[in-house]
Amino acid sequence: MPHPTLSDVTSCLSDYDPNALPVAQAQAIIRDFVTPIRSVEKVALRSALGRVLAQDIVSAIDVPAHDNSAMDGYAMRGADLDGAQPTTLNIIATAYAGAGVETKVAAGECVRIMTGAPMPAGCDTVVPQEFTQAATSTNVTIPPGVVKTGDNRRLRGEDLAAGKPALLQGRILRPADIGLMASLGIAEVPVQRRLRVTFFSTGDELRSIGEPLDPGCVYDSNRYTLYGMLTRLGVDIIDMGVVRDDPALLEQAFRSACENADAIITSGGVSVGEADYTKQIMATLGDVTFWKIGMRPGRPMAFGKIASNGRSAYLFGLPGNPVAVMVTFYFFARDALLRMMGADNTPLPLLQAVSEGPIRKKPGRTEYQRGILSTDASGRRQVRITGSQGSGILRSMSEANCMVVLQHEQGSVKAGDLVDVLMFEGLV
Structure with a gap:
């Protein structure tokens, strides 16, 4: 059966509008278009x-391969327990882990037993040694009510x-x-097999670490955050560096990436007003769509599949702003890459916390605010945002320990309202 095109996937959506796409719809399109790598x-x-x-x-x-003791103590028959009076039993052997006893335990008898030792024949209960009284080398007394039949026994299988x-x-x-x-x-x-992912940044203003920083230029941080996020996913990484805004160089980069990887992630070059040939090259090489997603940060995004010399790769064209790169990676690219890896669907788990202050929000878009989650004196989870939420303020992502997720239909939040929170621990 041929792989569906993006048009096939989006044609099923009556309200599809690439210029005003809700987050959930974009996620569904990506999920339906991407297929696992079978190797x-x-x-x-x-x-x-x-x-x-x-x-x-x-x-x-x-x-375990046999019934065994969960405690150091005495293995016995539960039927010998007296619910009202102390029970005194004769000790007939000692069982150690890895070496059981052959003797079958009769009424009135028990076996001194160590944790993990096989249960002797006839025994179904273990009395922990700290619950016993008057233990000697030959007998032990069990007070009433300290154990019941079947206690402290691990069953085979x-x-x-x-x-x-x-x-x-x-x-x-x-x-x-x-x-x-x-x-x-x-x-x-x-x-x-490990997924192969190649990534690069686009833009004449970007400089790699170690290069002189000319006026109007900035160091490329996106490749380093992408490297960290991809490393956490356990993929094989190909870093292609910074590619200048030159049509020939960009086409060469896309073709090389496509021929050597399963997925390509770029940052920059997909916003309105940026170099049109970046989009043209993406579209020329394959089945690519360009979205304006109803979200903040991270509105512009390209997604699709490109091919070169008989090889194809999925393409994720992320925005250029540092925070927007991280947000779009986690809420779009991450799940797609996991699906390509053959992993179970693992949606990001959201917690709920009380907002410490008001948060302004308009219904009709999803917002991701950087937050700091803590607990109050009563142990209740509470969250506050880190301050300015500009998409270029990478420091706010470093300070935060979570993301406050304000859903598409949600309006402004009042202090004391519950909000959804995505923890960074284990994720970034």
Whole structure:
């Protein structure tokens, strides 16, 4: 089945207007247009951290492999407990982790047991040693009411049962997942190949670090924030530097990027009044649309797919202002790249917090304000914005620990109102 064009995707939207596009509609178009990269490789378990799982991991064994003790104490038969009187039992053996006991425990008997040791035959309960009385090498007394039948016993297969899925395809593997696979004896893990992403900035006024700063010029910060955000996603990165506003150089850059990567991210060159040939080259090389999105910051954006010499890549043309680059990356490019990586849909989680002060906002656009989240004396979450919200003030992103997300239909916020908040921790 041929891949749908952007026109195919947008033709289903009766109210589609590229010059006044709501955030949710732009996100839906990108989600429907982008497809995952299907290429699998096997890596050593320790190298799988942060990678996208390419196949379900099915447990071949029961974990744990046998009923075992969750505590240091005494393994016994629950039927021997006396609910009203102390219970005294004879100690017939000691069970250690990795070495159980062969003797079956009869009525009136128990086994001294260590955490993780297999439960002796006949036992279904463990009494923690700190709950016992008058313990000697031969017997122990259990006060009434300290345990009930079945307490402190881990059941065979309680963590994972043989034949059951342990981890599902599309999961971004975390430290706990690495440990879980180790518990199953898995040495190699099938993962999606790393996504290749190339990026560059456009503009005659931009200078790279180390170059002299001529009058009217600025250092290019966007490539460094993009590098950090892409690194967090775990993709392979190709930094193409700064490309001047020259048609030949721009076309060469787009073609090279397209031929060497799965996705291309640019900053600058998509706003009204900027060099028209940047847009012309994007459109000439493929299926690209140019949007004015109902949001602040980050109104202009280009999106599509371009091709060169038989290779194609998805294109995300982000604005040039530093804060707008970060906002559009997180709320548009990030989910698309994760989808390309074959990862499960992972929408950004929003919390709610009380606004410490009023925030001016007009309905009809989505706004992303930099904020500082804290808790008051009662433990309630509260948030205040960082001050001036200009899209060129990168310092405000550094000071903030969250983004206040003011939804499309929302109006001005009063002090004490609840607002949606996106935490930066783990994200930036």
